[in-house]
Amino acid sequence: MEMNNHQQFYVVYDGPALKDHRMDVRDLAPALIAIADLLTAANEEINGKTAKLRVHVNASFKAGSFGIDLVATQHLLSQIKDIFSGNGASAVCNGYTLMTMVGFVGGGGLIGLLRRLKGRRPVQIRQTGKVATVHISQTESIEVDSRVVKLYRSSIVRTSLEKVVSPLEQEGITDFGVMMLERLVLEIHDDEVGSLSAVTMDTAAEVVSDTTSHKMLQIESLAFKDGSTWRVHDGIATFHAWVDDRAFLKKIDAGERFGKGDVLLVDLRQVQRIDGGRLNSESTIVKVLEHRQPLQQNLPDKAYAGANEEHGGSGVALSLA
Structure with missing residues (x-):
């Protein structure tokens, strides 16, 4: 007997190149597949065989923007205790918590850790129970959930995350965002892509x-x-x-x-x-x-302020269950 867990969210790619609400399928398709791979791999790393996750296309489009509704369904064994509270040794990490571990919501998780590392490898990682201390340098450290370290060390998770933000390497695509209940819960800019690269894993360089x-x-x-x-x-x-x-x-x-x-x-x-x-x-x-001061005064201002009012973005609506 199974139970299903659903978590709705929406992802957006934005920038001047998307002002007409169009995105090259050769950029979008690999990124969408990477989102499915990322969440599936994170689910396997954290929940093992106690929960399965799949992403499906719902085949609906939102008026006024380019969007695809996706449904990620997490199938949970009903006999496992405290599925949604996270209590107990056998508890399953539910959809919302899974997104928190990845960093899609909450400002932390794997994405938060990679932002703090800024492309550097940790000097040392020490794990004590459910908490891991990541030493960014000899004098700086950060404490994270031990499950975040599992995701950090997973080549599939890291490679999938890199592919999710890979459209930001294209000219004119500057932002990636995640929205829940019409509220922006994550925003990644093109100048952060290097921090999320899979090449910063614990491998010899x-x-x-x-x-x-x-x-x-x-x-x-x-x-x-x-x-x-x-x-x-x-x-x-x-x-x-x-x-x-x-x-x-x-x-x-x-x-x-x-x-x-x-x-x-x-x-x-x-x-x-x-x-x-x-x-x-x-x-x-x-x-x-x-x-x-500037070498030449009165330089033309090409800042991005107000850019969101000047162009539209391409969005993808997802539901994590």
Whole structure:
């Protein structure tokens, strides 16, 4: 005898390229399959054989936007105690909790952990009962549910998550979101894709080069949210860089004027690795030595403010059961 658990949610891909509510099926189809793979693999990692999860297309479309309703059905054995409360050693992680572990809701879970790691591997992971302590560096650590660590170490889960956000690598697709009950519960921007990459798993990586040098960088776009990178230009190429100079960030928090077009003289660390069969580069602003005003005044403002009012997005409605 079985019981079914349902959890409705809606995913959205958005950006200037989707203003006509159209999305290339070659981008959308793999991402939808990856959502099914991600939730199925997470369910297997956490619940084992006590619950099965499948994703189905409901074949309905929402007026005014491009959307596909999907239903993910979780079949639960009825004799298991405390299915929905999560109490007891044999309890099943229900649909909502499963989404929390992945990070689709709640601001934490696997996605929250990867945002804190910012593409880095943990120095150490120590597990005590239901809680795991992830040491991000020698001085910084975070406590997470031990089930989140299981997802972090699952190659299927990590690869599927990477594919879910892979459309953000396409020109003009800038955002991925999850909505529940018409409320946005997760938003991922294109500058965060590197943090969610599967190549940051606990596997050996060959460091090709690791150098720190003085660089002058011009800011093209920036975000002050933890786990985000700044897009900068060094006179030759544009790339994303982490900002690890806490003293400089505190000055900005205290009110120092700072924005697009400003120029920074910095100590820039650039690490190049061969990881998972791919070449991966990471740039980190270790210290800001000097902050200058824009080289040219009255630069055209191409910021994304108000972009959501100027274009529509492509959405996918899902139901997790």
